[in-house]
């Protein structure tokens with residue numbers, strides 16, 4: 297290190313030490329890290345008399361004010377603060393200002409805390425909501441009896457790097473109760489994650505009520521028993537039936553709850569593979585017409601939906617029709633991964649389809665299958681997203697790709713001007729081990745510790761700037777073969793989802809793992825208060 301650099305660092309260090317001790321400033325430890333935080337001198341105190349004003353009455357402003365009030369009531373000793381309309385900020389109050397004329401970045405917000413009070417402003421409701429989430433993280437985490445909250449005076453400017461900030465949950469391998477799904481969404485929104493990928497159908501269980509096909513839940517939501525131990529080596533079963541599904545009323549509640557937290561729910565209905573539960577319910581959907589059983593072990597199964605029968609496509613359109621009525625999401629996930637071609641090779645109807653449609657092989661048949669699903673979704677004004685196998689045999693014209701077997705699928709799709717969500721197994725699979733397997737509950741394998749997720753860069757270097765625009769963001773995937781309980785899910789997801797939140801929200805050049813860990817050590821105090829069962833593997837080091 298040269299002398300000038302050394303002196304500069306010494307001076308910087310002494311300024312920050314001096315600043316800290318002289319003003320007793322309250323540390324600000326926000327996750328994901330905001331774009332800019334400027335600390336001012338002094339503190340502003342919220343107490344029971346503080347009022348919340350909003351610049352116009354709407355469901356959004358009232359909902360966001362309620363989010364703040366609910367928090368103060370639940371975790372501190374507050375009754376809801378009174379709120380009302382005001383065109384301008386009033387001294388000593390919290391002012392929520394929603395104004396599209398502010399022209400702030402999408403989902404962005406600004407906070408100013410001064411001796412005049414707190415102002416949070418945004419061009420759109422989701423930005424205002426994120427401003428409140430940041431404000432909450434500026435409050436002490438563990439103070440149930442507190443009825444006065446000191447806030448550090450500061451100015452914060454913040455907005456996300458990516459549009460798709462996703463977290464997935466497989467509720468098929470193990471069913472997760474609705475109450476947990478709601479909590480899962482709460483924890484996402486606190487980390488400014490905005491896309492919940494709800495994996496609803498599988499070989500081992502169909503978990504969403506479809507009125508036209510009641511057997512999907514009467515038969516398909518139940519399995520006789522479950523494999524004990526590793527899917528690679530075990531042949532032992534627990535003898536305990538496993539079941540569960542969400543009624544359409546449950547789904548509406550989940551979607552509405554998520555919307556109030558600015559989380560979009562993307563449903564996944566798997567086709568043509570990973571569909572044994574559907575085949576067990578309606579055997580005519582398979583090439584051999586069965587009989588089939590809801591799977592009791594993990595893996596990839598040869599029995600898939602028949603691509604030769606018209607009735608398969610009728611089924612898919614009927615199911616999607618009901619799904620579209622429940623989920624307002626632009627994107628609908630149709631799976632598309634891990635579909636063996638064995639049955640299609642042997643099936644006269646599938647072979648006939650290949651011939652009639654002039655397809656080259658079974659890969660093109662898979663592409664034909666996905667393209668029909670896409671045509672249906674597009675005709676209803678929606679968009680299709682699928683796992684990267686949908687590239688094989690040719691990508692459907694408007695499809696988005698979720699790149700999971702690495703980043704190559706995502707790169708290929710972006711180069712063809714298709715939108716992409718990055719979820720490579722190497723960095724984004726939260727079912728992998730996060731510490732030495734000897735010290736951990738059984739997991740599927742892999743090794744994806746916190747630091748590895750934190751280091752993930754969703755835009756591959758090989759893409760040009762133009763191609764990089766097609767990377768919508770990234771997502772953490774949570775497959776639950778080895779997670780029987782909700783607390784085990786939490787243990788696998790947190791704090792890894794916190795690291796991911798910074799990958800998808802914060803500025804690329806600002807990521808510093810050790811500095812993140814410092815903030816995380818404060819954040820987990822909040823997890824303790826909320827009752828999130830997180831892993832301490834990376835924190836205790």
Ligand code: ACM
Pocket residue numbers: 633634683700
């Ligand atoms: C996947 O993990 N099979 C998408």
Ligand code: ZN
Pocket residue numbers: 582583601602603604605639640643644645646
């Ligand atoms: Zn067939």
